[in-house]
């Protein structure tokens with residue numbers, strides 16, 4: 001059983017870079033949902049609310065700190081999850 005089910009048409013994707021890797025994500029899906037479904041949550045692994053309140057899913061998007069649950073990639077962004085080893089990133 002998967003935790004998230006995509007409701008986005010599979011032929012509509014955006015390309016972004018996550019922790020140095022080029023990946024494709026369904027257009028319209030939140031960055032948090034994508035990271036979790038892709039098995040690469042980084043700091044967002046500690047998410048709690050998924051509605052922008054707890055600030056436990058912070059990542060850098062093109063160098064700016066953003067809540068992954070409120071971020072919908074448009075394509076071309078560079079994402080730094082900051083904690084590939086599970087530790088909190090330095091900017092928190």
Ligand code: FES
Nearest residue numbers: 050052054055069
């Ligand atoms: S999960 Fe709480 S702010 Fe994103």
